[in-house]
Each structure stands twice: as structure tokens, then as C-alpha cells.
């Protein structure tokens with residue numbers, strides 16, 4: 530039994546705000562009924578198998594109203610009416626995730642007068658949580674007789690209702706913007722659609738969730754959700770446990786944001802999902818830059834100028850160019866050209882093979898050698914010559930005979 534079924538059932542009966550969480554109960558629910566006792570025994574037991582119910586099999590759980598209230602920026606509150614025929618509710622938590630694979634929970638308190646279960650969460654230091662993240666949550670409760678029960682997942686958003694936000698969504702992304710021209714939302718949907726098949730080919734699949742981009746125009750809105758260490762100096766933040774990226778938009782045009790910044794940041798979500806790349810180096814930033822469809826300037830030309838001036842640093846041996854401090858941009862650009870070189874020669878299939886090998890635990894340079902069938906020194910030399918630099922004289926490493934030689938697959942986007 531899946532969540533979609535529950536939603537369809539609810540849509541049919543128009544039950545809103547008060548839903549019996551077990552689907553079998555929902556199937557027999559008449560419009561307007563507030564709750565329904567369900568039994569884990571009998572013919573529906575198989576259907577209930579997804580809901581972890583342990584203990585006395587004859588216990589009846591009754592689920593009444595479940596609510597979620599966003600108190601952005603001060604957290605959120607869940608309430609529930611859940612009871613067991615076997616005894617009072619004595620323990621449990623609300624468990625939520627913002628993206629698949631990440632989970633948080635808080636215990637609830639029981640209102641002695643009404644029996645209502647209430648769980649509150651407030652962001653503490655180090656828990657800065659921007660608005661408009663989506664939560665999928667369940668109640669996990671236990672009664673005094675030792676029985677356990679878990680509600681079907683429900684969905685809610687950490688909504689900032691204090692100011693005007695524009696929300697747009699497509700199959701690729703959910704966009705929220707505030708204090709910005711409305712055009713930025715449409716452009717972001719367009720950019721994500723334009724890049725969809727490239728992401729799929731490069732990573733092997735699309736993200737298993739719909740990412741969100743939360744774009745702030747106003748500084749006060751940007752600061753409001755930040756607790757502790759963060760500062761207004763941070764231009765943006767992308768976290769896979771949020772399933773999205775938040776960006777403070779200043780100066781840049783809407784098209785730069787949509788086709789540049791957002792596509793770059795979404796690529797970081799792909800990196801977290803499909804491979805393992807330590808953050809903060811040219812390899813990872815160059816990779817995210819590779820997915821931008823609009824550049825703030827011509828990155829390849831900038832690196833070619835560097836090469837012509839004899840200033841192209843070593844890439845694969847040693848630490849490579851840095852991506853912080855005064856020369857940060859240079860590291861991004863140089864890294865970008867590596868990924869262009871790789872995909873020009875080995876296609877997006879080469880990209881996919883490289884990130885897959887790295888995920889499997891193969892070291893970066895070993896993985897590059899396996900994908901290209903070339904030694905690291907030869908790769909570096911070819912990349913340099915392609916950029917118009919001297920090949921230098923890399924110390925040639927004998928190429929082991931067992932390299933798998935790939936057959937590069939040319940890839941045409943959207944054709």
C-alpha cells in the first residue's frame with residue numbers, strides 16, 4: 530500500500546485536515562468521519578504489513594486529527610490524536626526527513642487534559658533551517674501495554690507566511706523566490722528542464738527527490754533563519770540533507786541565477802547522491818561548474834589565457850589549484866576545463882563511469898586512468914596541449930597493461 534493510494538482515497542472523499550491514517554480505514558471512511566478504529570487482525574492484516582505494528586495483534590489504534598504548524602523562523606509544532614485500545618500512549622516521537630536518507634526526530638508531550646500529543650521543534654545553534662523546506666513525517670507511538678504504531682507518512686512545508694514568496698514547480702524542481710522579479714522562477718524551471726537529460730546521462734539517473742531552490746532577494750529575509758555562526762556574507766548554501774539550495778541573490782541577472790547558479794548548486798546535490806567527492810577542491814567545483822548553462826564570463830577562454838601566459842598549474846599531481854581565497858575563481862575555471870576535456874573525449878558516459886568508479890572507492894587519479902585508458906601524466910599532458918599550454922614534461926608513468934580501454938560514446942543533448 531503506498532502513500533499515493535492514501536492521497537487518492539482522500540481526494541475521492543474530500544477529507545481534509547482530519548484523516549484516518551491507515552489506508553484500509555480510509556477506504557471505508559465516510560465523508561466527514563473524523564476517525565476510525567482499525568484492527569490489525571483480520572483480512573486487512575496483510576495490507577497493514579507496511580505499518581510496523583508489534584505486540585498484541587488485537588490492539589485497535591485510533592487516529593484522529595493530525596496537524597502541522599509552521600512557526601517559521603522559530604520551528605514547527607506537530608499535534609496528533611492517537612489512541613490505543615490496549616492502554617494509554619506512553620512514548621514515541623515524531624520523525625521527519627527533509628530529503629531521502631536524512632532523518633530527525635523529537636519526542637512528544639501528552640496534554641493531560643485532552644490526551645493530545647504535541648511535539649515541538651525549534652532550531653538551535655548549528656541548526657539554521659531556511660524556509661520552504663519540505664518535511665515528510667510520521668508519528669511513532671507506543672502504548673502502556675508495549676504495542677507500537679506508526680502513522681503513514683505525511684507531507685508539510687516549513688512555510689514563511691510573513692512575506693510574499695513566489696512558488697513554482699515542475700517535474701525537475703520546486704522554486705521559491707522572494708523580493709525578486711517573478712521571471713526568475715520561470716527561468717529556473719526552464720534551465721532545469723534544459724539540463725535534465727544531461728544530468729541523467731552524466732550521473733546515471735536523476736535525483737531520487739525533487740530538489741528545491743530557495744532564492745532570497747531581501748537581506749532581512751536571508752538573515753532571519755540563520756542561527757549562530759552563519760553570516761550575511763555567505764552567498765548561498767546547498768545541503769543534501771535539505772534536498773536543496775538557498776541563495777542570496779544580489780546583483781546578478783535572473784538568467785545568471787537560473788542557468789548559472791542554480792544548475793551549479795543542483796550539480797552539488799548530484800555529487801552527494803551519486804558519488805563521493807571531498808568538498809572544496811577544483812575537481813568538485815569544476816564539476817559543478819560544468820553543469821552551468823550560462824557563464825558569468827567565458828571560463829575556458831580565461832584558462833586559455835592563463836595557459837598562453839605559461840601559468841597553467843599542475844592539475845592531477847599534487848593538490849592542484851585551490852578554490853578559496855584570492856584565486857578561488859581560477860580553481861573553478863581550471864577544474865571546469867578538465868571536465869570539458871573529459872566529456873569532449875569520453876562523453877557524458879565517461880563522466881558517469883568516472884563518478885561511479887570513485888563512488889566504488891577507486892581513487893580519483895586511478896579512476897581517471899581507468900576511464901581514459903591513459904596514464905595520469907598523459908591525461909595531464911593532453912589536457913594542457915588542448916588548452917594551448919606547453920605539454921610540460923610530465924614524468925611518464927608506465928601504463929599498466931590491464932587498463933580497460935573505453936569506447937567513447939558521443940552524446941548529444943536533447944536531440
Ligand SMILES: [Zn+2]
Pocket residue numbers: 793797814817
Ligand atoms: Zn560550487
